Amino acid sequence: MRYIAGFIVILLAGVPYMLGPAVEQPLVTLFSLVAMASWWNLLAGFTGLTSFGQQAYLGVGAYGLYVLALAGIDPFVAIPLAAVLAGVVALPVSFPVLRLSGGHFAVATWVLAEIFRLSVTLSPAIGGNTGVSLPGISGYLPLLRQAVVYWWALAIAAGSVLAVWLLARGRYGLAARAVGDDPVTAASSGIRVARIRRWAYCLAAAGTGAVGALLFTHTLYVQPGSIFGVQYSVLMMFMVLIGGLGTIEGPVAGALIFFALQQTLAAHGPWYLVLLGAVAVAVTLFAPRGLWGHLGRPLFPIAHLQER
Amino acid sequence: MNVLELDRITKRFGRVTVADELTLSVRQGDAVGVVGPNGAGKTSLFGMISGDLRPDAGEVRFDGHRVTLLDPSVRCRLGIGRTYQVPRPFLGLSVFENTLVAAQQGARTRGRASYALAARVLGETGLADLAGRPAAQLGLLQRKRLELARALATRPKLLLLDEVAGGLTDPEVTELVALITAAREREGLAVLWIEHVVRALTATVDRLICLAGGRIIGDGGPLEVLASPAVKEVFLGTADALTEAEDRDA
Ligand SMILES: Nc1ncnc2c1ncn2[C@@H]1O[C@H](COP(=O)(O)OP(=O)(O)OP(=O)(O)O)[C@@H](O)[C@H]1O
Ligand SMILES: [Mg+2]
Numbered sequence: 001m002r003y004i005a006g007f008i009v010i011l012l013a014g015v016p017y018m019l020g021p022a023v024e025q026p027l028v029t030l031f032s033l034v035a036m037a038s039w040w041n042l043l044a045g046f047t048g049l050t051s052f053g054q055q056a057y058l059g060v061g062a063y064g065l066y067v068l069a070l071a072g073i074d075p076f077v078a079i080p081l082a083a084v085l086a087g088v089v090a091l092p093v094s095f096p097v098l099r100l101s102g103g104h105f106a107v108a109t110w111v112l113a114e115i116f117r118l119s120v121t122l123s124p125a126i127g128g129n130t131g132v133s134l135p136g137i138s139g140y141l142p143l144l145r146q147a148v149v150y151w152w153a154l155a156i157a158a159g160s161v162l163a164v165w166l167l168a169r170g171r172y173g174l175a176a177r178a179v180g181d182d183p184v185t186a187a188s189s190g191i192r193v194a195r196i197r198r199w200a201y202c203l204a205a206a207g208t209g210a211v212g213a214l215l216f217t218h219t220l221y222v223q224p225g226s227i228f229g230v231q232y233s234v235l236m237m238f239m240v241l242i243g244g245l246g247t248i249e250g251p252v253a254g255a256l257i258f259f260a261l262q263q264t265l266a267a268h269g270p271w272y273l274v275l276l277g278a279v280a281v282a283v284t285l286f287a288p289r290g291l292w293g294h295l296g297r298p299l300f301p302i303a304h305l306q307e308r
Numbered sequence: 309m310n311v312l313e314l315d316r317i318t319k320r321f322g323r324v325t326v327a328d329e330l331t332l333s334v335r336q337g338d339a340v341g342v343v344g345p346n347g348a349g350k351t352s353l354f355g356m357i358s359g360d361l362r363p364d365a366g367e368v369r370f371d372g373h374r375v376t377l378l379d380p381s382v383r384c385r386l387g388i389g390r391t392y393q394v395p396r397p398f399l400g401l402s403v404f405e406n407t408l409v410a411a412q413q414g415a416r417t418r419g420r421a422s423y424a425l426a427a428r429v430l431g432e433t434g435l436a437d438l439a440g441r442p443a444a445q446l447g448l449l450q451r452k453r454l455e456l457a458r459a460l461a462t463r464p465k466l467l468l469l470d471e472v473a474g475g476l477t478d479p480e481v482t483e484l485v486a487l488i489t490a491a492r493e494r495e496g497l498a499v500l501w502i503e504h505v506v507r508a509l510t511a512t513v514d515r516l517i518c519l520a521g522g523r524i525i526g527d528g529g530p531l532e533v534l535a536s537p538a539v540k541e542v543f544l545g546t547a548d549a550l551t552e553a554e555d556r557d558a
Pocket of ligand 2: 350351352393
């Protein structure tokens with residue numbers, strides 16, 4: 001089954017040649033959702049850190065890309081640099097926020113994202129409240145630009161799922177899951193809880209930063225009011241919870257479900273939001289482990305089995 | 309040589325004093341039983357040794373290190389393994405993974421060695437058949453075994469057992485005593501064992517301390533401590549009945 005997943009990724013890579021921008025555009029959205037949800041799941045699903053402030057790193061990724069592109073680096077080359085930047089920015093931030101846990105952590109991350117948003121709003125050098133458009137991109141013909149954005153989106157989504165899987169199934173992931181379950185027992189079992197959480201926080205920030213940069217190359221315009229919006233964290237939580245918290249497939253399934261709902265129902269305005277809410281409630285009540293948690297067998301297992 | 313030294317540690321919760329300038333040393337390889345009435349501060353004492361609780365005053369030394377202010381994870385890696393009186397397994401992990409993570413992080417083993425250590429400990433604690441089960445599905449007694457397995461998997465020099473025998477049948481107590489004795493002989497580990505099931509203690513330990521009101525009111529050979537008037541006086545209810553049973557046996 002895992003090979004099928006790889007095969008699907010290869011097929012998807014051919015979309016720009018076969019189907020063109022009309023299909024590319026919505027898929028970029030889907031891929032960015034998959035990546036965002038996967039990183040949020042590393043935090044909340046595995047490490048027990050429910051963040052409401054991941055939009056901070058979408059913003060850092062996007063504005064980081066702006067600064068790098070302004071400095072003359074090709075925006076597409078700068079995407080990974082923007083991701084690294086988000087991870088680095090997260091390091092000092094992690095010290096105050098990781099002193100908190102549970103609901104306090106969630107609120108603190110949100111407040112922090114608001115501080116980031118305000119700082120950008122108050123900085124005319126990076127466009128202030130009006131936002132900025134992406135420099136250095138006009139050299140690309142629109143068709144090629146859209147294709148490259150698409151490939152980047154696919155690479156970031158597939159890379160994020162793979163990276164979170166590799167992390168989760170290894171030595172680090174086992175310790176992270178233990179920390180998520182019970183930090184007290186974890187510490188007295190020799191797990192350096194703070195270090196495990198810090199890594200999760202910074203890696204998730206880097207992954208989310210890559211998505212922020214990607215979204216900027218997709219929309220070509222970024223505004224603090226939208227990129228730093230808390231709705232992104234709500235969305236990440238929605239996708240991961242309905243898909244299956246703490247599984248590799250869950251965020252992918254959640255992203256697909258959300259994407260399908262959005263594509264089919266967005267035209268119906270507010271009813272679409274009501275339906276999203278209803279889905280979330282139904283899943284939490286009837287399938288608390290998420291749809292994949294109840295229906296699927298893991299394609300990307302993370303369990304450690306005793307050797308016989 | 310002393311593996312553990314508590315030097316005049318004091319700890320208060322509001323008006324409750326759980327440790328009152330308490331001084332105690334445990335030698336390498338010693339097995340020391342801890343008894344005391346409910347609320348005497350036994351579990352709190354373990355908390356200050358393992359690092360979950362910070363004393364208000366005094367010093368904790370372990371294996372030559374001053375550990376008073378060190379994180380529990382560091383103390384575990386130095387060789388302090390503990391169980392919790394109310395078991396707190398990693399509920400989302402399997403029984404095997406619970407033990408494996410302790411072997412990897414506490415005992416700092418890797419790869420095959422960590423798998424082998426976890427498997428061995430599960431065998432010793434009688435959990436081998438449950439290895440693949442989610443810990444959330446275990447009953448209380450199995451969870452207590454898992455506490456022991458997790459603590460042993462960190463390969464401690466000092467093992468802190470907090471009421472692991474409660475609720476066990478007589479043959480199970482015998483099994484547990486054998487297991488701990490075997491671990492002591494093999495690894496030379498020191499044991500501090502809080503237990504209301506006095507029979508398990510007297511079969512294992514060479515020394516018994518009795519705690520009450522944050523002070524040590526009895527310290528010495530198990531039977532001698534249980535027979536002392538000061539110790540008899542503080543015991544009420546269940547523990548009293550046990551002491552009496554012990555007296556009848558004697
Ligand atoms: N975190 C805490 N906050 C406030 N009070 C506490 C805390 N932990 C323990 N206590 C109080 O300290 C006293 C000693 O508790 P402790 O758990 O150490 O007793 P114990 O000797 O282990 O008792 P038992 O035999 O019932 O397990 C009790 O009165 C308890 O209520
Ligand atoms: Mg206790």
